[in-house]
Amino acid sequence: MAVVFEKTKYLTDKVFHYCPGCGHGIIHRLVAEVIDEMNLNGKVIGVAPVGCSVFAYDYFNCDMYEAAHGRAPAVATGVKRVVGKDTLVFTYQGDGDLASIGTAEIVHVAHRGEKISTIFVNNAIYGMTGGQMAPTTLVGQKATTCPKGRDEDWCGKPIKMAEMLSAVPSSYYIERCAVNNTANINKTKKAIAKAFRLQMEGKGFCMVEVLSPCPTNWGLAPTEAMKWLEDNMMPYYPLGVFKDKEAE
Amino acid sequence: MALTLMKGSEAIAEAAIRAGARYFFGYPITPQTEIPEYMSARMPEVGGCFLQAESEVAAINMVYGAGGTGARVITSSSSPGVSLKQEGISYCAGANVPCVIINVMRGGPGLGNIQASQGDYFQGTKGGGNGDYHLLTFAPSSVQEFIDLMMVAYDKAEYYRIPVLFLADGIIAQMMEPVELPEMVDFKIDPEKKPWACTGWQPGDDPEKRGIINSIYIDTESLAVHNDELQAMYKTVIENEQQWEEFNCEGADYIITAFGTVARIAKSAITELKAQGINVGLIRPITVWPFPYDAIKKVVAQDSVKAVLDVELNEGQMLEDVKLAIGGAKDVDFFGHCGSQMPTTDEIVAKILSMKEGK
Numbered sequence: 337m338a339v340v341f342e343k344t345k346y347l348t349d350k351v352f353h354y355c356p357g358c359g360h361g362i363i364h365r366l367v368a369e370v371i372d373e374m375n376l377n378g379k380v381i382g383v384a385p386v387g388c389s390v391f392a393y394d395y396f397n398c399d400m401y402e403a404a405h406g407r408a409p410a411v412a413t414g415v416k417r418v419v420g421k422d423t424l425v426f427t428y429q430g431d432g433d434l435a436s437i438g439t440a441e442i443v444h445v446a447h448r449g450e451k452i453s454t455i456f457v458n459n460a461i462y463g464m465t466g467g468q469m470a471p472t473t474l475v476g477q478k479a480t481t482c483p484k485g486r487d488e489d490w491c492g493k494p495i496k497m498a499e500m501l502s503a504v505p506s507s508y509y510i511e512r513c514a515v516n517n518t519a520n521i522n523k524t525k526k527a528i529a530k531a532f533r534l535q536m537e538g539k540g541f542c543m544v545e546v547l548s549p550c551p552t553n554w555g556l557a558p559t560e561a562m563k564w565l566e567d568n569m570m571p572y573y574p575l576g577v578f579k580d581k582e583a584e
Numbered sequence: 585m586a587l588t589l590m591k592g593s594e595a596i597a598e599a600a601i602r603a604g605a606r607y608f609f610g611y612p613i614t615p616q617t618e619i620p621e622y623m624s625a626r627m628p629e630v631g632g633c634f635l636q637a638e639s640e641v642a643a644i645n646m647v648y649g650a651g652g653t654g655a656r657v658i659t660s661s662s663s664p665g666v667s668l669k670q671e672g673i674s675y676c677a678g679a680n681v682p683c684v685i686i687n688v689m690r691g692g693p694g695l696g697n698i699q700a701s702q703g704d705y706f707q708g709t710k711g712g713g714n715g716d717y718h719l720l721t722f723a724p725s726s727v728q729e730f731i732d733l734m735m736v737a738y739d740k741a742e743y744y745r746i747p748v749l750f751l752a753d754g755i756i757a758q759m760m761e762p763v764e765l766p767e768m769v770d771f772k773i774d775p776e777k778k779p780w781a782c783t784g785w786q787p788g789d790d791p792e793k794r795g796i797i798n799s800i801y802i803d804t805e806s807l808a809v810h811n812d813e814l815q816a817m818y819k820t821v822i823e824n825e826q827q828w829e830e831f832n833c834e835g836a837d838y839i840i841t842a843f844g845t846v847a848r849i850a851k852s853a854i855t856e857l858k859a860q861g862i863n864v865g866l867i868r869p870i871t872v873w874p875f876p877y878d879a880i881k882k883v884v885a886q887d888s889v890k891a892v893l894d895v896e897l898n899e900g901q902m903l904e905d906v907k908l909a910i911g912g913a914k915d916v917d918f919f920g921h922c923g924s925q926m927p928t929t930d931e932i933v934a935k936i937l938s939m940k941e942g943k
Contacts, residue, residue, distance in 0.1 A: 345787035378786030381795075383649070390800060399782035399795035401652055404675050407645040410637070414649025414657070415782065417607060417633045418773075423784065441645070444638035 357558025359548025406438020449506030467553030508540035604771030644672030654781035674713025678799030699924030700754030836865030
């Protein structure tokens with residue numbers, strides 16, 4: 337019988353710990369498939385964050401680091417400065433990690449034009465610790481640390497990392513995608529592939545932000561969560577390319 | 585080999601390069617900024633990398649990243665900056681990432697001042713970051729000793745897979761001394777010697793050799809095993825790596841304990857006291873972790889020794905280890921200053937005389 341599909345070898349056989357309906361499983365597979373298709377012969381090192389994807393080192397089947405909370409871009413910098421241009425170095429980070437505790441590290445990795453790629457999974461909540469307000473939590477969205485919903489007067493408006501990092505002079509390519517439907521999943525994979533290709537071509541810092549559902553902490557069924565993402569996150573976090581120096 | 589007159593911070597930086605360090609990540613802070621300045625000029629000459637990080641937090645995480653590839657990596661800072669590094673140091677310890685960290689101590693707590701201090705002894709020897717870990721912590725008392733210890737620091741860091749900390753007061757970095765610099769070590773990353781490092785693994789390779797630089801062990805049993813392994817390693821470090829200097833200890837009436845630059849002042853005081861017919865010895869820990877408890881206990885146990893004086897450039901931190909070593913067998917007195925005022929020879933002489941007079 338002809339084999340028509342195989343799981344990419346850049347994912348281990350370890351069973352994901354992610355909740356039903358979580359977007360991490362899809363995004364992990366996209367990242368791993370892109371790595372596989374690049375034929376890097378082991379020249380790839382990933383850096384996992386703190387948060388729901390803290391165990392990404394158990395899932396991505398390549399050399400991996402587990403970084404301190406928010407510090408993945410700094411760790412990746414240290415790695416890249418040693419291994420050089422022939423090795424793909426990527427960070428995989430959530431919104432609590434990247435957009436809150438790790439803002440200094442992500443801004444300065446972009447500022448230095450560090451030749452690494454970041455996959456930024458934005459689900460507008462702290463997942464691993466059980467649904468606290470993130471910098472990305474929408475105004476009015478309920479979380480365990482804003483039980484009445486995010487109050488703009490008290491906490492400000494959610495931070496837009498793709499837009500913000502696009503304003504950093506040395507960032508190279510910044511795109512926001514989503515995994516809410518097949519078409520957008522395919523677009524996400526293309527964006528990841530582009531970010532990784534640009535890195536291997538020696539270009540500057542690239543980030544793909546991916547809007548991703550968190551049914552568990554949003555208190556919704558998986559299908560409802562997809563709809564909530566479309567109705568609430570996508571209007572505030574518009575999809576698209578925010579910076580592309582290659583196209584300029 | 586000829587002696588060269590060099591500023592401490594520059595000599596230390598050059599020694600690190602000669603010991604094989606090729607990656608420096610740091611952030612400016614007085615009184616050690618000459619180290620990153622020197623590195624920024626020197627690293628490119630040897631094909632190395634100098635990178636000024638956005639913070640000490642980022643710098644130590646860059647060390648974690650670069651160290652995990654098997655490279656010889658270094659960062660330097662001073663007290664408030666080293667406090668910021670503690671998170672990353674704990675991760676390096678937890679993930680067994682060999683590296684070298686320099687703390688050129690200045691006065692504290694908080695922003696303190698920019699003068700020499702030994703106020704980070706607790707931080708450097710008792711943890712500093714979270715969890716049950718230790719660093720191999722050297723406390724050199726001269727620029728030459730700093731250089732000589734640097735030349736073996738990476739071998740030890742890699743052998744045990746332990747971060748090495750240099751705990752130096754600001755005097756060491758800021759003074760000039762004649763030094764002899766050793767030859768350049770020929771170091772290359774060898775994946776065979778460092779099977780744990782991230783050096784390029786692909787699916788199909790030996791699964792045991794996939795590089796995973798990590799300090800999380802989420803289930804209780806795994807973390808217990810990991811900590812047992814760390815403790816077993818620390819035990820061998822304690823057994824093998826204690827270093828100390830004894831000066832005029834045999835038959836001494838009093839023993840001074842001191843580390844770093846303060847020990848040199850103590851030696852001057854001992855010489856003066858000898859001229860007055862008072863026999864005083866010095867025991868100086870070179871490794872402050874592992875601490876030479878037994879060596880101090882043995883010296884102090886001599887019948888001739890009446891009492892012990894611990895002298896530090898702080899309010900009495902190593903004092904606690906000295907007391908642990910002696911276990912109440914002899915009286916232990918303390919003389920020290922905070923606020924980064926160096927104890928003087930005259931002050932130490934006066935203190936010993938007052939002890940002698942039973943004051």
